[in-house]
Amino acid sequence: MKFRYTLILIICCILATSCADQQNNDFKITGNQVGKLSKESLARDIELIFEKDSVVQDTVKLNFGNGASKIKIYEKGGALLLTLTPNNDSIATIQNVLVNDERFETDKGISKMSTFKEIRENYSIKKIITSLNNVVVLLKDNDLYFTIDKKELPESLRYNANNNIEEVQIPDNAKVKYMMIGWD
Template sequence: MKLLSLFFLSVILMGCSNSTSETLIAKNQLGLLRPSTQINEISSILEKDSIGEFNLKSRINTTNEIEVFTKEGEVSLIIEPNYQGDSLVTISEIQILDPKYKTREGLTIQSDFKTIYENYKINNIQNTINSVILSIDEIGAYIVIDKKHLPSKLKFDSEIKIEANQIPGKAPFKYFWLRFEESTP
């Protein structure tokens, strides 16, 4: 009986770790997607999701994006191809729209700035006209926060230097992008 219980427990644990790896955000990784993943492999890797219509031949040397949908029809990911000639097309960046994708620390598209501030080193804060862009090199991500969530003195000046401690903890994300970088041998 103990042996049977251990078997079922190990099967459950393996299933949990497998589903986690399919939704994990990490440096150069989104689930099972990596920088070396070719665009024509995405459908088989994300077989539980629906890939927007994509014709590789008609999209070579363009910047068209690939939309990945949930079974409910919601856009889950937007994949930006990295064109490297006529035959090899890999992933450059991925916009994450689905909260099922998260880092080990629990960072998702539905997180707020406090999650970043408490768990990651912010490498750069870029002040633009309408947004603040946070670069987190540790996971290869950049996150955009709408300036409407900032204090008044920071909202309308795109020249002012914004520090992390000036961004409210409850500021939600507008966009969550993951950069893929090819490693050099």
């Protein structure tokens, strides 16, 4: 009798662990993967990849044969998970992924809720591009990049789009506005 309870307990633990691993992988970002989506995933297969979620595409563009300009992935509960942009190849794959949900994180624990300090401490920065309202932080040897609103910067750097902003000028506590992955 005691053996039976022990056996049932072990089986339950194994099942719980495998379910937890699957849940963690659904929100894991690696070099070639964002949750269930891989770098090789075809745009036409998005409905199958996210079969348990809601996929919303621009139907006007689909009807004219141009492909969807943006594909939004919503969790069944209504939370926006990802915004995907397919490329225009004859066999379209996903070119850009905008991470909308804070549960997605890299193996180094970086998410949409991370600060610039956390990014800098975990990744080498390749380049910082300045635009009118934002700065884009590109990483070395990584398809992941971050956008930081200029409102997070010191006031002297906010109003000139021609300023070349350097890594040391971005405050440690600057929050990420957008977390994106750009696949070729």
